[in-house]
Amino acid sequence: EIVLTQSPGTLSLSPGERATLSCRASETVSNSFLAWYQQKPGQAPRLLIFGTSARATGIPDRFSGSGSGTDFTLSISRLEPEDFAVYYCQQYGTSSYTFGQGTKLEIK
Amino acid sequence: QVQLQESGPRLVRPSEMLSLTCNVSGASMNSYFWSWIRQPAGKGLEWIGRIHASMRTNYNPSLQSRLTMSIDTSKNQFSLTLTSVTAADTAVYYCARLSPGTPRYFDYWGQGTLVTVSS
Numbered sequence: 001e002i003v004l005t006q007s008p009g010t011l012s013l014s015p016g017e018r019a020t021l022s023c024r025a026s027e028t029v030s031n032s033f034l035a036w037y038q039q040k041p042g043q044a045p046r047l048l049i050f051g052t053s054a055r056a057t058g059i060p061d062r063f064s065g066s067g068s069g070t071d072f073t074l075s076i077s078r079l080e081p082e083d084f085a086v087y088y089c090q091q092y093g094t095s096s097y098t099f100g101q102g103t104k105l106e107i108k
Numbered sequence: 109q110v111q112l113q114e115s116g117p118r119l120v121r122p123s124e125m126l127s128l129t130c131n132v133s134g135a136s137m138n139s140y141f142w143s144w145i146r147q148p149a150g151k152g153l154e155w156i157g158r159i160h161a162s163m164r165t166n167y168n169p170s171l172q173s174r175l176t177m178s179i180d181t182s183k184n185q186f187s188l189t190l191t192s193v194t195a196a197d198t199a200v201y202y203c204a205r206l207s208p209g210t211p212r213y214f215d216y217w218g219q220g221t222l223v224t225v226s227s
Contacts, residue, residue: 035214045217046217050213088153098155102152
């Protein structure tokens with residue numbers, strides 16, 4: 001099973017700042033098989049990014065994804081108040097799926 | 109617009125069986141994989157398993173011995189059964205659709221239902 005490790009665990013930033021979230025895999029993940037989700041309290045996760053860098057429908061272009069191999073990054077260029085949430089990376093491999101433990105993005 | 113809605117008992121006794129159903133609307137179930145994911149309070153997401161409209165299944169190895177998933181495309185629903193539950197199975201359970209083609213990511217989610225295992 002591929003283990004995804006996200007860092008940092010908590011990121012404290014102010015609106016307008018840039019956020020960089022990391023997801024590291026224990027083995028190589030195909031670029032096609034890495035996704036990111038946003039989860040707000042009391043809500044289901046929402047798909048943000050799939051295939052490492054493709055934005056899901058309706059996702060603003062301040063969200064971007066990059067990376068390859070075992071290191072992947074979610075960037076938010078200018079934080080809006082509604083962006084403060086928990087973010088999860090997820091990979092697909094051999095008919096199974098794993099998630100990272102999440103990064104909480106909080107207002108500084 | 110694809111919508112998913114979980115239903116089932118909110119309280120289950122230890123050692124008994126947890127059963128949930130996901131009702132799907134706004135989309136045909138054919139040609140897709142459908143999945144269950146759970147999240148204990150304050151913790152991360154755990155994939156439980158997936159089922160295809162053809163009834164093909166894949167389960168998380170850590171749950172496989174206790175897990176059964178089924179699907180009824182005529183009723184637009186799929187289900188989860190987890191036996192011999194313990195307090196560790198207490199979580200919010202989400203149903204979700206997997207992406208078309210290669211089922212790489214979860215594109216639509218239900219709102220989730222909290223299931224508590226307690227006597």
